[in-house]
Amino acid sequence: MRVSRLITLLTPLDRKLVRDLGRMWGQVLAVSLVIGCGVAIYVMMHGTLASLQDTLTAYYNRYAMADAWAPARRAPLQVVDHLGEIQGVRLVEGRISVAGILDMPDEAEPVRAKVISIPDIRSMRINRLYLKKGRLPERGTEEVVIADDFAEAYDLQIGDRISATLYGVKRSLKVSGVALAPEFIYAIAPGEMIPDARRYAIMWMGYSALAHAYDMDGAFNEAVFLLERGASVPDVLDQIDLQLDRYGGVGAYHREDQLSDEFLQSELTQLRTLGGLLPPIFLGVAAFLLNMVVTRIVEQEREQIGLIKAFGYRPSTIVWHYLRFAGMIVLIGVLGGWYVGYRMGGGLAAIYQDFYKFPILLFDPGQSIYIRAGLFALIAGVLGVVLAVRKTISLRPAVAMAPPAPTDYSKIGHFASHARWMDQGLRLIVRHIARWPGRSALTCLGVSMGMAIMIGAQSGKDAIDRMIDMQFELVSREDITVAFTEKQDPVILNELMAMDGVVRVEPFLASSATIRLGYRERHQGITGVVQEADLNVLIDQFDHAVNPAPRGLTLSESLAGALQANLGDYVTVDFRDGLRRTIDMPVLKIVPTYLGTPAYMDLGAMMDVLQEGKRVSGAYLMVDANKQDQLYSKLKEMPTVAAVSTKASARRSMTKSMDETMGTMTFFNTLFASLIAVGVVFSGARISFYERRREIASLRVLGFTVAEVNVVLLGELALLTFLALPLGAFLGYQLALYIHANLSSELFRVPTMVEHDTFAFAATVIVIASVLSAAVIARQVAKLNLVEALKTRE
Amino acid sequence: MQQEHICFEVKGLTKVYGHGSAEVRALRGVDARIYDGEIIVLLGPSGSGKSTLLNILGGLDSATDGHVLYHGQDLTTMSEKELTSYRRNNIGFVFQNYNLMPGLTAEENVALVTEIAANPLSAPEALDMVGLGDRIRHFPSELSGGEQQRVAIARAIAKRPSVLFCDEPTGALDSKTSLKVLNALNTVVEELGTTMLMVTHHRGIAPMADRVLNFRDGTIEKEVVNEARVQPEDIHL
Ligand SMILES: Nc1ncnc2c1ncn2[C@@H]1O[C@H](COP(=O)(O)OP(=O)(O)OP(=O)(O)O)[C@@H](O)[C@H]1O
């Protein structure tokens, strides 16, 4: 009652608007859903990314994340004051940072640890800890604060003891606290590519206790810096290097090159790329759908439009009418999208904050994100309507009002007349499609776009999975990597080979270095590897094994890109190991890699360059799977072995890490993409039912059963859906190519890969959506009021 | 007349649309008996319930109250499925606005019905009967209104229905074309012995019928029995 009262207050066109919305609520909701999904995903992605960025910045500021790090061998504490005098340095702290090995009870592999000193008396001023539980170590005791993820991985509590080998001496460390630190959001062990809390522990110990254990009293081996705002970073780093050179400085580096931050930034970039790519595409699909729906409504109402124009209404009034119609749809979508996007964004941000272990949580997408999302949707809507109305509005009233001449099928000739095997139903389907090729193509295109965005949404993860596969199957073929405490004579390889279960041994030599070309420089380890390698293999762009250049440098494509180095260029290499030589070397080979930015040399050539005699840093092993566990225990006992890592666990943790970040985002993207696809399919089906109501009613009057009518109506849907599947797969693949090209970063080279499962999933969603839409339509066919449908004109 | 010759027995048929203040009583207790092979013309002012009666008898709409027996079977208690098969096997419809499938040629439009009927005429035969044997390959958009209506008639009778319902079949046509259409109807009805109920606003058509039912306000106000049917040629519109 109240509604009808309200309706009488409106102008006739307003009333038409309200009634149209009510009459076509199915389409209205489907289109709103699609727009809502576009808006929601925009708000969710950008909201989440903005909050992650804000949270990270706040975390770094509050806990004084260092701007620069400068490792050295051993420097007296007085040097810290000199470092503080360098122009551009705001604050400096000297600390001890050492490697140890832990023996965890239920872990066969030795666990590597990085132990960092904290000041005994005053509090930390740089890279401060967020103490989650417990307290800082008491002065002079062997108490430690351990990183939260390590505590979690082994379920360690305050007061628990950890048996550790520090500087060759077995000790029992007592856990006094659990903490988070801004510099170890990602704790990645040296030589590893991904964090693994079970195999790499960060812990903090009081300065005097740690100095005592490592014979470092009165000294430090790493300085951390906060820089003045606006300081020239390269100059400051040069000054630091100059000062620390005689104390065995290995090269100061900026936050940009700090592993945890670099990893984090690269991941945020990936999320940002994904978040930036998909929402516009989603909104584009929404605009397309809106256009399709409005076009067809306008087409049906051309007679009414002609009439209204004949009465003297201006075309702009009529355009405005349809704009408001679309505006209502957009409004419903935008409001719903904002709400859902806000809720899911909050949830997603919480998931990430939990994953990254930020101690603080800021979720505030900011108004601009909502406004932008709404604006995009509105533009999509207006565009959809204007394109749809343009043609009809320019018709002369008389033409628009011409009798509802039967659709002229003669234009398509007697297409399908001679196919005797066809029954009239099939003929109706084929002719209808042939008569409206544009409309059929649009329906088909809409459905394929729905399918394509599902493939696109899923493909990012496929590519990353593929990247992991390639890395661990083609490049890292070893089972175990052994790193020695100090460089060893190659005879140790025989010793390894003689161990029970070792099938093959391949040595490597590693040195940290700074590689420079022009003003570009990178701190990058160089690895000396053997020719004809079987275990750690270099690959070319066809994934075939290649050898390192016998002399000179072999660079990864990513590193060559970062340095802008071409084949034949001479780069300057400062070796930070051995005699610490500085040499100019030619780049003789550039190879693609999937992970990281490695640089290689031939093992023998590198030995020559380092001038330390025949020495190796470690070895890759291929082992008998059955004897792997025993082998660990034995390797752990060897005094020369500093670290043992297995490929299997590295791969596991990499996959896990990727699942949690990319996986979560992929899940949401795919969810929205699927909803959009369903919306597109449903509106397509719904509108073609609406357009053909009269024809359906005629068939029913002639005595056709509901099932028979459905064959005609839904047969067309089925045929178009069937055609849309390969097209959707093609478009999806193109979208994936585009996304992958954008996902690659310096740390990752993302290959193009769309899993069969992804295609299958997308196709399945489309088919299920079609079947469900068909079921809804079939019900409407059954419920169709024949008398009414026949009264309304075609 | 005997029981088995009764085609429709209509008893107290009532149809109410809407409710409350928006209630419209389209039929208010109609009683009628229609015999096999009869031609009935329904006359009456607009809104008096003619179409409503036709739609209910044809199984397109349901009654609010009362009964309709078709050869003894009660339509008002039939399920949607039974009504569909009732329409499919016994009923032909011709409406004012042709309702052809624009996507099918004349022949194919007719074939639409012959494919699902038990003992149909062939499509060319049916089109021959309405004088369109030479236009079978044309699409509706290539036919005049009168021709389209004759295709609709051919389509309606191709299944040899026992009853043919026509709701203002000549409503959209000029008198010359109307006569052609009426002729076509008459020919097939005579040839096939079909019962026909025709709604019209043309009093001039009334002599074609065996009986004329005059509607007013949802009831049959008056019934006129003609002594003999007049051929369409002899009708003046
Ligand atoms: N779907 C409906 N809802 C409400 N009222 C209806 C509906 N269909 C018909 N009516 C009403 O029922 C009454 C009878 O309608 P009907 O169509 O049977 O008239 P008619 O005799 O065929 O008129 P005409 O000669 O104009 O075709 C009319 O008053 C009409 O307004």
Ligand SMILES: [Mg+2]
């Ligand atoms: Mg009527």
